[in-house]
Structure formats: structure tokens, C-alpha cells
Amino acid sequence: MKILVTGGAGFIGGNFVHYMLKEHKDYDILCVDKLTYAGNMETLAPVMDNPHFKFVRADIADRDAIFKIFEEEKPDIVVNFAAESHVDRSIEDPGIFLKTNILGTQVMMDACRQYGIERYHQVSTDEVYGDLPLDRPDLFFTEETPIHTSSPYSASKASADLLVQAYHRTFGLPVTISRCSNNYGPYHFPEKLIPLMIANALNDKPLPVYGKGENVRDWLYVEDHCRAIDLIIHKGSVGEVYNIGGHNEMANIDIVKIICKELGKPESLITYVTDRKGHDMRYAIDPTKIHNELGWLPETMFKDGIKKTIQWYLDNRQWWENIINGEYREYYKKMYEGR
Numbered sequence: 001m002k003i004l005v006t007g008g009a010g011f012i013g014g015n016f017v018h019y020m021l022k023e024h025k026d027y028d029i030l031c032v033d034k035l036t037y038a039g040n041m042e043t044l045a046p047v048m049d050n051p052h053f054k055f056v057r058a059d060i061a062d063r064d065a066i067f068k069i070f071e072e073e074k075p076d077i078v079v080n081f082a083a084e085s086h087v088d089r090s091i092e093d094p095g096i097f098l099k100t101n102i103l104g105t106q107v108m109m110d111a112c113r114q115y116g117i118e119r120y121h122q123v124s125t126d127e128v129y130g131d132l133p134l135d136r137p138d139l140f141f142t143e144e145t146p147i148h149t150s151s152p153y154s155a156s157k158a159s160a161d162l163l164v165q166a167y168h169r170t171f172g173l174p175v176t177i178s179r180c181s182n183n184y185g186p187y188h189f190p191e192k193l194i195p196l197m198i199a200n201a202l203n204d205k206p207l208p209v210y211g212k213g214e215n216v217r218d219w220l221y222v223e224d225h226c227r228a229i230d231l232i233i234h235k236g237s238v239g240e241v242y243n244i245g246g247h248n249e250m251a252n253i254d255i256v257k258i259i260c261k262e263l264g265k266p267e268s269l270i271t272y273v274t275d276r277k278g279h280d281m282r283y284a285i286d287p288t289k290i291h292n293e294l295g296w297l298p299e300t301m302f303k304d305g306i307k308k309t310i311q312w313y314l315d316n317r318q319w320w321e322n323i324i325n326g327e328y329r330e331y332y333k334k335m336y337e338g339r
């Protein structure tokens with residue numbers, strides 16, 4: 001079995017590569033990644049010598065390059081993680097989100113049609129459902145919730161999902177889609193809430209909370225997401241969408257306070273800054289379908305997962321310091337200075 005994983009040098013894709021090589025020792029994993037600012041070969045360093053692993057640098061929107069890879073490698077399954085993934089960047093510059101997230105998905109599926117594939121799996125997000133109000137804790141996103149997007153990022157991911165469903169219905173491509181809530185864990189790029197707060201707290205820098213910090217996200221430990229995708233590609237039904245989430249809703253401000261407490265840092269580091277434009281209020285996944293059909297349940301409780309994550313950032317300081325001391329400095333200045 002050969003699995004082509006796109007975006008495997010990023011956060012979730014990287015964790016998925018590690019997970020699959022550990023869980024399926026006889027599988028070959030081929031990682032295709034453009035190595036944008038978010039791709040990091042240090043994330044893949046532990047597996048580079050594994051004979052079952054291969055890395056190819058390529059852009060999923062580059063038709064010639066992707067078709068050549070399929071011609072040479074003939075993968076059985078494709079899992080498409082590759083994407084521009086940060087909402088704030090999509091508000092600054094939407095264009096690349098449309099190119100990678102929509103056209104890149106089209107190129108990957110065209111290659112699957114041309115060369116044949118057992119399964120094409122699209123890694124999507126709960127953000128395609130828009131947001132829920134804070135005063136209706138009884139509401140959750142199910143697979144039937146209408147698509148209703150807020151940011152250029154979520155609009156690009158929703159567009160890709162529609163295209164995936166169209167390729168299934170029109171061309172019979174054997175697809176599945178998963179829509180997961182917010183992930184956290186090792187190798188998370190420090191532009192995102194949890195790793196940004198850990199890195200800043202460790203450096204005694206201000207902790208920039210958008211708006212009042214009331215917005216709610218439904219956090220899932222990244223390994224639980226990887227296990228869900230592994231189940232879907234092997235046992236999920238073709239043409240189906242699966243929501244993934246662990247009923248772990250938390251307000252941003254509470255997450256930041258937990259990080260301060262775990263690291264022994266003062267809450268006086270918390271700084272309230274101008275809110276994100278179009279900021280989604282609350283995400284909350286109903287994971288009943290994946291539980292009933294595939295027996296999936298999250299295994300890592302947030303109280304344990306956040307400790308493991310913080311410990312990982314303490315043990316792997318070089319990994320994130322190399323990032324925050326590089327071109328990320330310019331990004332940080334632009335996004336946060338004087339905000």
C-alpha cells in the first residue's frame with residue numbers, strides 16, 4: 001500500500017506521516033510538499049532515513065509536476081492536507097488560498113482520475129460551516145449543516161469540498177472528506193493560538209488575545225485527528241463526509257490562562273488587541289456519525305494533551321526558535337505591532 005500525503009511537512013500532515021509509519025510498518029508513505037513558510041523539513045527529520053518514507057518537493061497546483069509524480073509513483077491512496085491554513089493570512093492576501101486550496105485540489109483529483117486511485121481523501125475543516133452563536137450551546141455542526149463561510153480561508157476550503165463532491169458524482173472518483181475542529185499538539189506552527197502563546201510566554205512577551213477572548217474553539221489533540229483519518233481511508237464509505245471533534249469547547253482566554261498557569265507565567269502578560277475581521281464566534285462539532293459508523297472517539301483529554309504539548313515545546317525549543325527567528329519576525333511585526 002502506497003499513500004501519497006500532501007502537506008506532510010506541515011503540522012497535521014507531519015503528525016500523520018509519523019503516525020502512519022508507526023501504525024502501518026509495511027506501508028510506503030510518499031510526502032509531497034511545496035515547503036511554503038509553513039513547511040518544515042525538521043518536522044520530517046525523524047523519518048527521513050525510514051526506507052518506507054520518501055519526500056518530493058512539489059506544488060500541488062503544478063499539474064506537470066503532480067502528474068509526473070503519479071506516473072512514477074502510482075499511489076494507491078491520496079490524503080490531501082496541503083493548504084494555506086491560516087485565517088489571518090487569508091484576510092491579508094486571499095489569492096494564494098484560492099490557488100493552493102481550490103486549484104491544487106483540482107489538480108490532485110485530475111491526477112487521481114488519470115492514473116486511478118483506491119481513495120482520494122480531502123482534509124477539510126469545521127470552518128466550512130461558518131460559526132455558531134455563544135448563547136446557543138445546544139447547537140452543533142453536523143454533516144448536514146449548510147456550508148456558510150466567513151473568511152477567504154474557509155471559503156477556499158468549502159469550494160474545494162464542493163469540487164471533491166462534484167468529482168465523486170460526475171466522474172465517480174472514490175472520495176471521502178473529513179471536517180475537523182481545531183487541532184493542537186507537536187509541530188504546530190507558532191502563528192496559531194496555542195503555539196504562539198506558548199512561545200511568547202516562554203520569552204516573556206505579550207500574549208495578544210483578539211477582542212475579548214470570548215471566541216470558542218473545539219480543541220482536538222492532533223493524534224486523535226490522525227487516527228480518525230486512518231479509519232476513514234480504510235473503513236469510511238465512499239462519497240461521505242465525516243465530522244471530527246471531541247466536544248472540547250473552550251474560550252480563547254481560558255486557553256491562554258491555562259498556558260500561563262502551566263508555565264508559571266503571570267496573566268499580566270495577556271494583552272487584548274484589535275479583533276480579527278469577520279471573527280467566527282464559536283465552533284462545535286457533533287462527531288456522532290464517525291463514532292457510530294467507525295467507532296472513533298478522541299483518546300487524549302485536553303488536560304493531558306495541553307501538558308504534553310507544552311512539554312514538547314519545552315523539549316524542542318530549537319524547532320520553534322528557528323521559525324520565530326526567521327522570516328516569521330516580519331510577519332509578526334506586520335500582524336501584531338501597534339495592533
Ligand code: NAD
Nearest residue numbers: 007009010011012034035036038039059060082083085183
Ligand atoms: P500547515 O499550514 O501547518 O501546513 C500546510 C502544509 O502544506 C505545509 O507543509 C506547506 O508547505 C504545505 N503546502 C502549502 N501549499 C502547498 C502547495 N501549493 N503544494 C504543496 N504543499 C503545500 O497546515 P495544518 O494546520 O497542518 O493543516 C493541514 C490541513 O488540515 C489543511 O488542509 C487545513 O485546512 C486542515 N485543517 C487544519 C486544522 C488545524 O487546526 N490546524 C483543523 C482542521 C483542518
Ligand code: DAU
Nearest residue numbers: 085086087125126127181182191192193208209210215252
Ligand atoms: O477549526 C479548524 C481551523 O482551526 C483550521 O481549519 C485552521 O486551519 C486553523 O488555523 C484553525 O483556525 P482558527 O482561526 O480557529 O485558529 P487560530 O489558532 O488562528 O485562532 C484560534 C482562536 O484564537 C481564534 O478565535 C483567534 C484567536 N487568536 C489567534 C491568534 C493567532 C487570538 O486571540 N490571538 C492570536 O494571536
